[in-house]
Amino acid sequence: MENQDKIICSELFQKQRKVEVVLYPAVLAWKEIEKSSKRSSGTSESEHGQTVKVCEIVAVHKTEDEADAQPRSHPKRINQPSQQYPHAFTVSYVRRTRQHLWRCADVTFHCADQQICEQWVQVINEQLSLLTNRPKNLLVYINPYGGKRRGERIYEQKVAPVFRQAGIFTDVIVTERANHARDHLKMEANLDDYDGVVCVGGDGMFSEILHGLVTRIQTDHGVDQNQPDAELVPCSLRIGIIPAGSTDCICFATQGTNDPVTSALHIVVGDSQPMDVCSVHHNGVFLKYSVSLLGYGFYGDVLTDSERNRWLGPARYDLSGFKTFLSHNYYGGTVSFLPADDNVGHPRDKLQCRSGCRICQHKHSSKDEHDEASEEKEKPAEDSDRGWNVIHGKFIAINSASMSCACPRSPKGLSPSAHLADGTTDLILVRKCSRLDFFRHLLRHTNNDDQFDHWFVEVHRVRKFRFEPWHPDLAPLEDASEHPESPDLSPISSLQETYDDRTAESSWNCDGEILHHTAIQVSVQCQLIRLFARGIEEQQDAEVAV
Numbered sequence: 001m002e003n004q005d006k007i008i009c010s011e012l013f014q015k016q017r018k019v020e021v022v023l024y025p026a027v028l029a030w031k032e033i034e035k036s037s038k039r040s041s042g043t044s045e046s047e048h049g050q051t052v053k054v055c056e057i058v059a060v061h062k063t064e065d066e067a068d069a070q071p072r073s074h075p076k077r078i079n080q081p082s083q084q085y086p087h088a089f090t091v092s093y094v095r096r097t098r099q100h101l102w103r104c105a106d107v108t109f110h111c112a113d114q115q116i117c118e119q120w121v122q123v124i125n126e127q128l129s130l131l132t133n134r135p136k137n138l139l140v141y142i143n144p145y146g147g148k149r150r151g152e153r154i155y156e157q158k159v160a161p162v163f164r165q166a167g168i169f170t171d172v173i174v175t176e177r178a179n180h181a182r183d184h185l186k187m188e189a190n191l192d193d194y195d196g197v198v199c200v201g202g203d204g205m206f207s208e209i210l211h212g213l214v215t216r217i218q219t220d221h222g223v224d225q226n227q228p229d230a231e232l233v234p235c236s237l238r239i240g241i242i243p244a245g246s247t248d249c250i251c252f253a254t255q256g257t258n259d260p261v262t263s264a265l266h267i268v269v270g271d272s273q274p275m276d277v278c279s280v281h282h283n284g285v286f287l288k289y290s291v292s293l294l295g296y297g298f299y300g301d302v303l304t305d306s307e308r309n310r311w312l313g314p315a316r317y318d319l320s321g322f323k324t325f326l327s328h329n330y331y332g333g334t335v336s337f338l339p340a341d342d343n344v345g346h347p348r349d350k351l352q353c354r355s356g357c358r359i360c361q362h363k364h365s366s367k368d369e370h371d372e373a374s375e376e377k378e379k380p381a382e383d384s385d386r387g388w389n390v391i392h393g394k395f396i397a398i399n400s401a402s403m404s405c406a407c408p409r410s411p412k413g414l415s416p417s418a419h420l421a422d423g424t425t426d427l428i429l430v431r432k433c434s435r436l437d438f439f440r441h442l443l444r445h446t447n448n449d450d451q452f453d454h455w456f457v458e459v460h461r462v463r464k465f466r467f468e469p470w471h472p473d474l475a476p477l478e479d480a481s482e483h484p485e486s487p488d489l490s491p492i493s494s495l496q497e498t499y500d501d502r503t504a505e506s507s508w509n510c511d512g513e514i515l516h517h518t519a520i521q522v523s524v525q526c527q528l529i530r531l532f533a534r535g536i537e538e539q540q541d542a543e544v545a546v
């Protein structure tokens, strides 16, 4: 960096070392300039200094407390250089640790001159105030009931201190009932007062915030959500997720971890990650939005069963997962889908969506999308099915993953290469197969093997899809698509005897909420919302240059 780029440069004192500290427009850098004679480690002086991106500085403050201002390792020594440097300021910044975890680290610089100390604090604060993407006012909703019921404690102990340190003002609402947050956002909240909304809870709680916010924006703009082809208005407020639920898939899949402090820091630095939203309709009536999993069959049944055991907390999913696996139900139906264009890749191309993903950035301009939508509306009725594929079959699971759906149970997720903001969803069809085969498929969600590499699994990247369960009277007696060489070798097939796949229906799991209709039409709304996140960072991005 050139000399003229320097905003301020001083010789200061840090941990018994004299350092040259320089603030550039985008970077704070410090480097030892004089080897301390008192250093006991005997290690050679570091050639390279340390740097922190200005956009990752959380706060700077004058270190008022004497104890903080003095280096702590040698409190009794007199004639320490620290005595010549009685003034100090502390810079708090984002430090990356393992596995996408972020922590707030402090570095304290000591100076001889009070004015220089104050000048540093002022100049760094001025640089921070230029970062216009940082939120100043947030509306926080806490679900005290989700996950292990620790939402309030997590917020008070881990998140509120970080917001305070960063000077963020918050209005906090602890919900008193299901849909409290949704209704408040829809009808009461004065959205102009805030730069973002924070959700403390799991995927179900996120779904409440999503519905409240998206519905409010559409109402304010006179958009009718019941029209499946309506052009929805994107939300200007970003949403932050503090994970305090049972699966926390939306948080995990957008930042690589479900850690509350990491989430708080992504909010503080003002990250922005666009995200697709699926709109779900039944016969032209709006049902729900979904951002992660829409699952019929296995994941619908797991969710239905798990709600009866909510008292078990997150473990309810393990119990219900096991029971649902044993019951080995399958469901007849017809799936139709509109494939995505080739330029968004394929679910098996192993191109994972990461921070700054090129596929997501390549999204069609809004104009193109608008033209496409109008074109579709103008088509004559007999053409409206053009380009659609239709599959009839018996399915153990029909999953639509609009993002990877990575979570602690499955760190690579249901569709490891799904993208957060490409305007598509990955439609995974798991046909009727043996229990052992289905077990192998499930197991592959937890290791490096390809979960799509089975004869009974197919996956398509789509922009829209529809599902129609087989009507009992109209259902074909045999499904021609079944694999002839893979009979169900289940040792406990007696469990199946009373199960009639011609009449049975499952339910849809929509981001952890049950849908009350089985026949649905789904359409992906490209980049309808934005999160305080940046996608999962590649390992080299994660290293702070030193």
Ligand SMILES: CCCCCCCCCCCCC/C=C/[C@@H](O)[C@H](COP(=O)(O)O)NC(=O)CCCCC
Pocket: 202, 203, 204, 205, 245, 246, 247, 248, 249, 292, 293, 299, 302, 303, 317, 318, 321, 405, 407, 409, 410, 413, 414, 442, 443, 445, 446, 509, 510, 511, 512, 513
């Ligand atoms: C032999 C071991 C097999 C293990 C297979 C595990 C596969 C797990 C894939 C999980 C995908 C989860 C997708 C996200 C769903 C959530 O939206 C939903 C609600 O979350 P929350 O509100 O935080 O409770 N969670 C679920 O539906 C739970 C699915 C658990 C399945 C075992």
Ligand SMILES: Nc1ncnc2c1ncn2[C@@H]1O[C@H](COP(=O)(O)OP(=O)(O)O)[C@@H](O)[C@H]1O
Pocket: 142, 143, 144, 145, 146, 147, 148, 174, 175, 176, 177, 178, 179, 180, 200, 201, 202, 203, 204, 205, 206, 208, 244, 245, 246, 247, 248, 512, 513
């Ligand atoms: N105060 C409350 N009392 C009861 N239920 C609530 C409350 N606030 C939110 N909910 C509901 O709790 C459900 C689960 O919330 P969530 O935070 O996703 O936890 P989990 O991940 O454990 O399912 C959601 O359906 C949400 O609507």
Ligand SMILES: [Ca+2]
Pocket: 276, 401, 402, 403, 418, 419, 420, 421, 422, 423, 424, 425
């Ligand atoms: Ca997507």
